[in-house]
Amino acid sequence: MLQPEDPFYIDKVLAGDSSAFAVLVERHKNNVFNICVKILRNKEEAEEVAQDTFLQVYEKLNSFKKEAKFSTWLFRIAFNKSISQQRKNKAKPLDMEAYFYETYTEDEWIDSLNLESTEERERKLKCTIAKLEPEQQLLLQLYYDKDMSVSEVAKIMNLTESNVKVKIHRARQRLFKLMQPITPSKTA
Numbered sequence: 001m002l003q004p005e006d007p008f009y010i011d012k013v014l015a016g017d018s019s020a021f022a023v024l025v026e027r028h029k030n031n032v033f034n035i036c037v038k039i040l041r042n043k044e045e046a047e048e049v050a051q052d053t054f055l056q057v058y059e060k061l062n063s064f065k066k067e068a069k070f071s072t073w074l075f076r077i078a079f080n081k082s083i084s085q086q087r088k089n090k091a092k093p094l095d096m097e098a099y100f101y102e103t104y105t106e107d108e109w110i111d112s113l114n115l116e117s118t119e120e121r122e123r124k125l126k127c128t129i130a131k132l133e134p135e136q137q138l139l140l141q142l143y144y145d146k147d148m149s150v151s152e153v154a155k156i157m158n159l160t161e162s163n164v165k166v167k168i169h170r171a172r173q174r175l176f177k178l179m180q181p182i183t184p185s186k187t188a
Contacts, residue, residue: 006070013061021061025054028071031146032078038138039082040089049085053078068155072148076156079138128178136171143168 006027012020032053036046057074064073129137135157142148142156143164154164 007066010061010064010066010070013058018058021058024057024070028074029054031071032074034141035075035078035138036082038141039079039086039134041134045085045089046082049081050078053081056081069152072152072155075142076158079156080158125179128175131178132171132174136167136174139164139168140171140175 003023006024009020009023013024029050033046033050036049036053037043040046040049053074057077064070129140132140139153139157142153143150148156150161150164150168153159153168154161157164159167
């Protein structure tokens with residue numbers, strides 16, 4: 001049985017049925033949390049910002065203009081709240097490269113790129129994506145994992161569509177470069 005779309009529940013909440021908001025939270029909580037954790041890189045802090053996001057959405061639901069999808073509006077709020085929290089923390093980016101060199105030898109890293117197991121390739125890709133800047137990770141997640149359009153990603157991240165295209169292209173280039181085997185340079 002198909003559940004009604006978001007606007008149905010939004011209308012119920014605006015009509016006074018606050019319990020309908022729980023459906024919206026349940027439907028979108030994982031995506032909101034993923035956006036927060038990609039930016040903040042701290043699970044506990046991301047959970048708190050995600051909760052704050054839903055609280056703000058509930059309080060401001062009457063200001064939602066149905067020109068865009070509810071999820072786009074919601075994810076934009078989560079993105080902005082996460083960026084604000086990150087600025088407050090002045091957190092340094094996690095040094096994933098140090099983690100990989102502590103965990104794997106260079107030979108293990110190179111050899112693992114050629115593994116035949118699909119699961120292993122996916123794991124390696126996820127580990128490599130983790131080496132990207134948080135903004136690049138989020139762009140790739142929204143565009144590829146969440147199957148959002150360039151326009152939706154632009155609205156969420158407050159960028160122009162052409163800027164989103166350029167940033168996605170650069171993220172893919174960086175990912176490709178990170179996935180390449182490390183070869184010793186030849187000296188003449």
